[in-house]
Amino acid sequence: MTEPHPGGYREETRRPIGKRSPEERARDYQEIYEPSWDEAHLQSQGERCMDCGVPTCMGGCPIGNIIPDWNDLVYRSDWKAALERLHATNNFPEFTGYTCPAPCEDACVFAYNDDPVTIKSIERAIVDRGWEEGWIEPEPPSSRTDYEVAIVGSGPAGLAAAQQLNRAGHRVTVYERDDEIGGLMQYGIPDFKFAKSRVQRRVEQLAAEGIHFETNAGVGESVDPDTLCEDYDAACLAVGAQRPRDIEIPGRELDGIHFAMPYLRQANRRQAGKQLASPEIDAADKHVVVLGGGDTGADCVATAHRQGAAQVVQIGINPKPPIERPSDNPWPMLPKTYTKTYAQEEGGIEEFEIDTTAFLDTSGDGRVDTLDAERVLWSYDGEGSRVDKTVIEDGLAIPADLVFVAIGFTGPEADPFAPIGVERAPDGTFRTDEHMMTTTEGVFAAGDANIGASLVVWAIGDGRDVARHIDSYLTGESDLPPSLQTETPPISP
Ligand SMILES: Cc1cc2nc3c(=O)[nH]c(=O)nc-3n(C[C@H](O)[C@H](O)[C@H](O)COP(=O)(O)OP(=O)(O)OC[C@H]3O[C@@H](n4cnc5c(N)ncnc54)[C@H](O)[C@@H]3O)c2cc1C
Known part of the structure; x- marks a missing residue:
């Protein structure tokens, strides 16, 4: 184990995992980031964390990642423990480690007048290592309840909700209208920002944990919306907010x-x-x-x-x-x-x-x-x-x-859920109460469909939160952890 080094933060400078040169990467569809990293490099970055008494970085993270802990564990070269600490608050750290704008870094105490700790690079390195070492494995529940839950939509919100509810022992089916699972991680965010093999790996993990996936299964298309109320004890609408805002000016009808x-x-x-x-x-x-x-x-x-x-x-x-x-x-x-x-x-x-x-x-x-x-x-x-x-x-x-x-989104698209009583709020998202339940008993909403077009990290947090609410709704209580979402999510068009 590496010894504590209280003055380390003064000696190291910020060095995130780099991106490939713009000239090189703009010629291909490989990820824009440097593919590999060096352990000593990341240790030196973990060492920059001051373990502040009040970890403002955690306050800046919508899911309350326990950042100082895993920074220190990386510095001490205890990567497996760092991975466990990371997974305690985030189901899919690679989703955020590659795509998050890292509000945690803006909130790092160092950022007050200096360069913040490379939290995002450290997160990515921990989860990369976890996959390489085979530490990330299916974690099926030890026992099952008889409750059946439907999740509609397989973006980060739907997948986080599915994994949490499945780990609480419920029987989870995910309906996805596309031919692949992953939501915008699959068919929105380009390959060069997030390789699709990373989504696939998680889908395999979730399936091995016992989650049932139905693709090409649009609710309101091939799946009757009544199914949600009739065949399931609870449902969650995690259908995103992909209705685009239009620009109404002369010539809008032209081709191109x-x-x-x-x-x-x-x-x-x-x-x-x-x-x-x-x-x-x-x-x-x-x-x-x-x-x-x-x-x-x-x-x-x-x-x-x-x-x-x-x-x-x-x-x-x-x-x-x-x-x-x-x-x-x-x-x-x-x-x-x-x-x-x-x-x-x-x-x-x-x-x-x-x-x-x-x-x-x-x-x-x-x-x-x-x-x-x-x-x-x-x-x-x-x-x-x-x-x-x-x-x-x-x-x-x-x-x-x-x-x-590309001037923004105005909520979920066409509304197959209105016939079962799901109402919209004025901003176009589904109307939900303080338990994230829509205006239809037992039907909840999460992610962009609930909060408006935002960020992957907010979607994961919302998915974790809705799982806790659904678990409580079904069983009267829940041991699933809440996320730390305390502020209004930023809009990301
Ligand atoms: C182009 C683009 C780039 C982005 N880049 C970033 C980024 O770099 N970093 C970041 O943090 N955020 C980014 N975002 C935002 C981020 O992708 C979203 O906030 C996040 O994916 C929302 O997750 P979600 O699970 O709520 O919904 P989504 O990811 O939108 O998933 C919803 C899923 O529901 C499915 N669905 C919809 N209706 C039905 C139905 N009736 N039946 C069955 N399935 C249905 C859809 O097919 C889709 O798969 C980006 C967004 C876009 C559009």
Whole structure:
């Protein structure tokens, strides 16, 4: 065992596991991160953790990961114990270790005036090692109840709920309308951000624990929604929030304008060698415009580059965030500052405060070829909503053979659950009470469908929470742990 080294935090500098060079990675679909890491490197990063009396990093983590413990265990080279501590609060640490924006690092005490601990890299290294060593195995329950639970949707929320409920002994069936399990981890987030073999490994683990999966089983399509109430003791709707926000301006009906998700979904399916829906969308040699920032917009930019786009312009309607934290946004709040995305590191033009006014078809062939736009300055109300604009420059003509609309999501898509009494809240999500139950007795909701489009870590936390509520509903009490979600989840379009 490595001896404690109280001054270690002063000697080591922050060195996360790196990304491959932008030039190299933009030419392939392999993960953008360096594939391997060195144990001594990660130990030195764990050593930077000061084990603060008040672990603000844990407060910044929506699922309350016990970060100082596993940082220290990595420093001491006790990786197996670190993995156990990580799994205590997170069913799928690789989902977050590869994709999370790491609000924990923003909340690290070091981040007050220095570089935070590389918490995300350490998390990834622990779970990578766990898989390599064969430490991650199926954990079926020692006994079974007679309760049957249906989970609708197999994204991170549905899978976390399924694993927790199964480990509590209930009989769990997951219905997924797609041909593969995983939700946005499978057909939304590109392979180069998260390799699909990582999802598959977890699906095999969950199946070996006794969870029953039904794919190509859309509730409201091939599965009657009444089944949820008639054949199960409880159900959870974890169907995500993939209804896209549209932009209603002249020319919207032209060919060549697509929502982001069909494009990204198709790109993922192409990588997996699966059949594609028509029309096939390919950015090769095209002038591409991506409307909207956020993870979805970034993934469109990066996918278009890999397909060989001639030019990719990403347009945001809001001003560019500041580099430094503004005074009303102090540590340990989530910083509202600018960070260059991995996609922009790979190239592309990034524009802010651009208001798109029309899609133009100047050649008259029915396809978009130009975006008409204005450079603007916004004024805001007290709530921070845009109220008025001053046009700085109009008539911007941006070449656009392909446009991807990535300006957010407005809740779950088509609603097959209304006939069984499930109501919506004004924001489009399912209306739920303090126990996460919808307006239909015994039918609960979790993940993006419950909280609105957010992040993988929030979805896992919501899945864990709903499992605890369902377990209590069925048995009158629950030993399943709650997650630590205390704040409003951030919106991630
Ligand atoms: C392009 C993109 C990139 C993102 N990148 C990141 C990132 O880098 N980091 C991050 O933290 N977050 C990211 N997010 C957000 C994150 O992916 C989501 O917050 C998370 O996946 C939500 O999980 P979920 O389980 O609630 O829903 P989802 O992952 O959306 O899964 C819902 C599942 O329900 C299924 N379903 C829907 N209706 C039915 C039905 N009627 N019957 C059966 N099945 C149904 C769907 O097919 C889907 O598989 C990204 C989102 C997008 C769109």
